[in-house]
Amino acid sequence: MTEPAIGGPGQVFRIxxxxxxxxxxxxxxxxxxxxxAPDGRPLGPIVATLAPGARQLTVDYNQPDPSPEPSRxxxxxxxxxxxxxxxxHVCVASGMFEVTP
Numbered sequence: 001m002t003e004p005a006i007g008g009p010g011q012v013f014r015i016x017x018x019x020x021x022x023x024x025x026x027x028x029x030x031x032x033x034x035x036x037a038p039d040g041r042p043l044g045p046i047v048a049t050l051a052p053g054a055r056q057l058t059v060d061y062n063q064p065d066p067s068p069e070p071s072r073x074x075x076x077x078x079x080x081x082x083x084x085x086x087x088x089h090v091c092v093a094s095g096m097f098e099v100t101p
Contacts, residue, residue, distance in 0.1 A: 025052055035061065036081040
């Protein structure tokens with residue numbers, strides 16, 4: 001679900017969910033992406049929209065400015081939990097990434 005799975009504090013982590021079965025997404029669908037910091041506090045949430053007919057969701061996290069995502073401090077060292085889910089629970093994915101010094 002995340003690539004790379006291990007990277008540094010300034011690394012961009014690509015979060016993906018899918019591929020979803022064809023015909024699953026028939027209307028614009030909001031997907032909530034929750035990221036949990038190593039100490040358990042939530043970072044986010046991030047809301048992404050799947051277009052009708054989409055088979056995969058991709059979001060770049062920790063992208064340096066300028067980006068559409070709010071400016072964030074560098075990530076702390078540790079493991080981050082990632083969970084993505086739409087309101088209908090059709091598109092669900094979980095994973096993790098690790099930040100190393």
